[in-house]
Amino acid sequence: MEFQKVYFLGIGGIGMSALARYFLHEGKKVAGYDRTPSHLTDELSAEGAAIHFEDDVRLIPAEFLDPAATMVVYTPAVPQEHGEYRYFADHGFRIEKRSQMLGHLAEGKYVMAVAGTHGKTTTSTLVAWLNRALTGGGSAFLGGISKNFGGNLVLDGCGVQGMRPPAGKGCAAAGSRLPGGRLAVEADEFDRSFLRLYPDVAVVTSADADHLDIYGTHEAVKEAFAQFVRQIRPGGFLVIKQGVDIVVDNPQITVYRYSYDVPCDFYARNVQLLEGGHYRYDIVVPGGVVEGCTLGIPGWVNIENSVAAVASVWCAARAEGVALDADALRGALASFSGVKRRFEFYVNTPRQVYMDDYAHHPRELAATLTSVQKMFPGRRITALFQPHLYTRTRDLYEEFAESLSHADEVVLLPIYPAREEPIPGVTSELIARHVAVPCRIVDRDHLADEVPHRRQGGAGRYGRGDGYGRGGELRGGQYRRLLRGAGRKTRSEKLTCDEPLPPIRIAGPFVECRGRIYPLCGHHGAASACREDGLQGRDRGRRQFVDGLSGVGAHGARVDRAERDQDERHGS
Numbered sequence: 001m002e003f004q005k006v007y008f009l010g011i012g013g014i015g016m017s018a019l020a021r022y023f024l025h026e027g028k029k030v031a032g033y034d035r036t037p038s039h040l041t042d043e044l045s046a047e048g049a050a051i052h053f054e055d056d057v058r059l060i061p062a063e064f065l066d067p068a069a070t071m072v073v074y075t076p077a078v079p080q081e082h083g084e085y086r087y088f089a090d091h092g093f094r095i096e097k098r099s100q101m102l103g104h105l106a107e108g109k110y111v112m113a114v115a116g117t118h119g120k121t122t123t124s125t126l127v128a129w130l131n132r133a134l135t136g137g138g139s140a141f142l143g144g145i146s147k148n149f150g151g152n153l154v155l156d157g158c159g160v161q162g163m164r165p166p167a168g169k170g171c172a173a174a175g176s177r178l179p180g181g182r183l184a185v186e187a188d189e190f191d192r193s194f195l196r197l198y199p200d201v202a203v204v205t206s207a208d209a210d211h212l213d214i215y216g217t218h219e220a221v222k223e224a225f226a227q228f229v230r231q232i233r234p235g236g237f238l239v240i241k242q243g244v245d246i247v248v249d250n251p252q253i254t255v256y257r258y259s260y261d262v263p264c265d266f267y268a269r270n271v272q273l274l275e276g277g278h279y280r281y282d283i284v285v286p287g288g289v290v291e292g293c294t295l296g297i298p299g300w301v302n303i304e305n306s307v308a309a310v311a312s313v314w315c316a317a318r319a320e321g322v323a324l325d326a327d328a329l330r331g332a333l334a335s336f337s338g339v340k341r342r343f344e345f346y347v348n349t350p351r352q353v354y355m356d357d358y359a360h361h362p363r364e365l366a367a368t369l370t371s372v373q374k375m376f377p378g379r380r381i382t383a384l385f386q387p388h389l390y391t392r393t394r395d396l397y398e399e400f401a402e403s404l405s406h407a408d409e410v411v412l413l414p415i416y417p418a419r420e421e422p423i424p425g426v427t428s429e430l431i432a433r434h435v436a437v438p439c440r441i442v443d444r445d446h447l448a449d450e451v452p453h454r455r456q457g458g459a460g461r462y463g464r465g466d467g468y469g470r471g472g473e474l475r476g477g478q479y480r481r482l483l484r485g486a487g488r489k490t491r492s493e494k495l496t497c498d499e500p501l502p503p504i505r506i507a508g509p510f511v512e513c514r515g516r517i518y519p520l521c522g523h524h525g526a527a528s529a530c531r532e533d534g535l536q537g538r539d540r541g542r543r544q545f546v547d548g549l550s551g552v553g554a555h556g557a558r559v560d561r562a563e564r565d566q567d568e569r570h571g572s
Helices: 014-025 038-049 083-090 098-106 120-135 190-196 216-232 298-320 326-335 363-375 390-404 444-450 476-482 528-534 564-569
Strands: 005-009 029-032 050-052 070-074 094-097 109-116 139-144 151-155 182-187 202-203 235-239 254-258 267-273 277-283 288-294 342-349 352-357 377-385 409-412 439-440 495-498 505-507 509-514 516-519 533-537 555-563
Touching: 005 014, 005 050, 005 083, 014 029, 014 038, 014 139, 014 151, 070 098, 070 267, 083 094, 083 516, 094 098, 094 190, 094 439, 098 182, 098 190, 109 216, 109 298, 109 528, 120 182, 151 533, 190 216, 202 216, 202 298, 216 505, 235 298, 235 533, 254 298, 267 298, 267 495, 277 298, 298 326, 363 390, 363 444, 377 390
Parallel strands: 005 029, 005 070, 029 050, 070 094, 109 182, 109 202, 139 182, 202 235, 235 254, 377 409, 409 439
Antiparallel strands: 139 151, 267 277, 277 288, 342 352, 352 555, 377 555, 495 533, 505 509, 509 516
């Protein structure tokens, strides 16, 4: 790229931050605006980006005000009446959407794109992980924070987080025989962004009614996906979920179908539930079977995602003229750690489970709750859900209510608006009226007081509706606020647990560890601190935190040990 400086409008978004990180890695100067500080903007600032949080042209660094030297990249979430956007447009700057820039960066690569109204983040991240295992390299622009790579950008098989590989992992040279190497991308249908891509392998996980504020009708959504299929390069491959109803009229490609366990080109068989919600299964591929696969993350829905990812790399291997290495594939599936806020467990004990998932579409939500039910049969499930967008709530409130009714109890929060202005009459009450199980609406400021002190004494699970670009990760301060509850006084002694810990239980602002009660501590929150780092440091339980609970997630679930009929007898 001829520009030496890149300015981002909406730099804190998950997709935008990956691009910003890429240009920093390439030695470009990077600056940008975002509405809200977050851990992503903090990391980008530490890596060298100049970021501010007010729409004010005067805050743009002077060196980025030369149209001949500066490229401007924006996300569609930033309105065109935005003051800084108007300045750049009026002064002759080259301005491109994030999707346009991603399309430029994909040129010359073997593009493996994952599209769909849900399921694409986990699937595309797994494609990137399989590429590394099978070829030693590959690149990726991801729509979530990969736990394996330690970030949302992968270059030459290595995560780029603070310009360094994840701890304990080195970078390998790309081993793909394909021109330009493999590039895994999440193809986002919002604002028709994925139509900027021309993939060699395309996965379509779903084409449900979503983003109707953009498309207007479900038919328009399906037509956009049909156009995406038409853009697959000649000689390429389409891997589409069995039952997805879109027009496939690209005669220059090979079409494969995949499913969870329905026989087709790619599917799982001999599925066995293991301890902790994990599964062992075989993956059937054209002309063979990869036996004895175990995915590193739980949930039956992730079996389906893994089948799609395996199909994608199988197609790439066919393009290279090589066979899949079954042993390497099994190892990669088993070592896959998943994506933050995608079926992520914070507490998993015999008494209680606390998990987080970004599910923001009714079908995705139903799949998550069904997975939890299969993993914990007979357990009581409490779902905490914050609707994301007024328009999505308006268009799909009945479907959301039907999906949430898979739980035994539902707690709703007010709608997280993200980029939207309120719509009269559109509130969480629309969903609540149609939920078939006990349901209540709780303001986020009172959620911490109510949920941890429910009958079984534990916390539920919380997510954030606008992704990591709006501060979506659960941080220590958020845990402390979520679990603060009764306002008991905490202790401030210095604590150390320097050996592997048994399962822990979160209760109010304390952690039970080997029979002792400790206050919340550490910058990761008590659960992750005890599990990963040992319990160290001083209590910061009353420390003010930045993000609060604004935009608390799409979906959460709490699983209690008590039998459902017992709770019903108690009148809940």
